[in-house]
Amino acid sequence: MVRGRKWYWKKLEDCVLKEDPECEFREGSEDFISAIPFLCGQHDYCIKHGNSWALQKAKFNAEYEYSVIGLVEHWNTTLAVLEHFLPSFFQGVQQRYWDAEFKDQRTVNKNPKKYKPVSETVRKILKDKMALEYELYEFLKQRLHQQFESIADLLKLPTTKIHSRSTEKAALSSWDRMDIELRH
Structure with a gap:
C-alpha cells in the first residue's frame, strides 16, 4: 500500500478521534x-485484537521462549x-554504548517531526482500546x-574494563547512569 x-x-x-482504520483498534x-x-x-x-487468549499465550512465550x-x-x-544473561553476544555492551566514541551514534534515530503531546481524551481512548497491550507491557x-x-x-562487584578505542572518559560511568535511571 502506497501512502501519500x-x-x-x-x-x-x-487519527484516533476520526476513527481512521489504522487507529480504530476494533475488537x-x-x-x-x-x-x-x-x-x-x-x-x-x-x-485478533483484544483476544485475551492471545495475551496469555504472549506472556507464556515471553517467559519461556525469550531470555x-x-x-x-x-x-x-x-x-x-x-549483558548478564547473554554474555556471548552482549559482553561489555554498556561500556561500549556509553563510550564517548559512540556518542554521535546514540541519537541517530531521533524523530525529526515535532508534535504536541496527545490530549487526555485520546490517551484514555487508546488505553481503553489497547488495554491488553498495556497489560503485556506492564x-x-x-x-x-x-x-x-x-x-x-x-553488578556491585568489581568488573574488568573492556579496552576502548577512545581516550576520552565519560563524566559518569555506565553503572552510575544506570543507578540514576533506576532511582527515577
Whole structure:
C-alpha cells in the first residue's frame, strides 16, 4: 500500500478521534503490528485484537521462549540484563554504548517531526482500546526489573574494563547512569 504525504504527516490525535482504520483498534480486527501478535505466535487467534487468549499465550512465550525482552524506556536496565544473561553476544555492551566514541551514534534515530503531546481524551481512548497491550507491557516491565533485581548484587562487584578505542572518559560511568535511571 502506497501512502501519500498527507497520511505520513497525520497526527495521532486526528487519527484516533476520526476513527481512521489504522487507529480504530476494533475488537477482533486483525492486528499485525502490536506486541501481542509478535510474542503470541502463528495461531489464528494471535492476530485478533483484544483476544485475551492471545495475551496469555504472549506472556507464556515471553517467559519461556525469550531470555530477555528489553524496553527502550528502561534502556540501561535492558543493557545490564542483556549483558548478564547473554554474555556471548552482549559482553561489555554498556561500556561500549556509553563510550564517548559512540556518542554521535546514540541519537541517530531521533524523530525529526515535532508534535504536541496527545490530549487526555485520546490517551484514555487508546488505553481503553489497547488495554491488553498495556497489560503485556506492564508484565514485560515487571519481568525485566525482576531479572535486574536477580543480578543487582553481581553488578556491585568489581568488573574488568573492556579496552576502548577512545581516550576520552565519560563524566559518569555506565553503572552510575544506570543507578540514576533506576532511582527515577
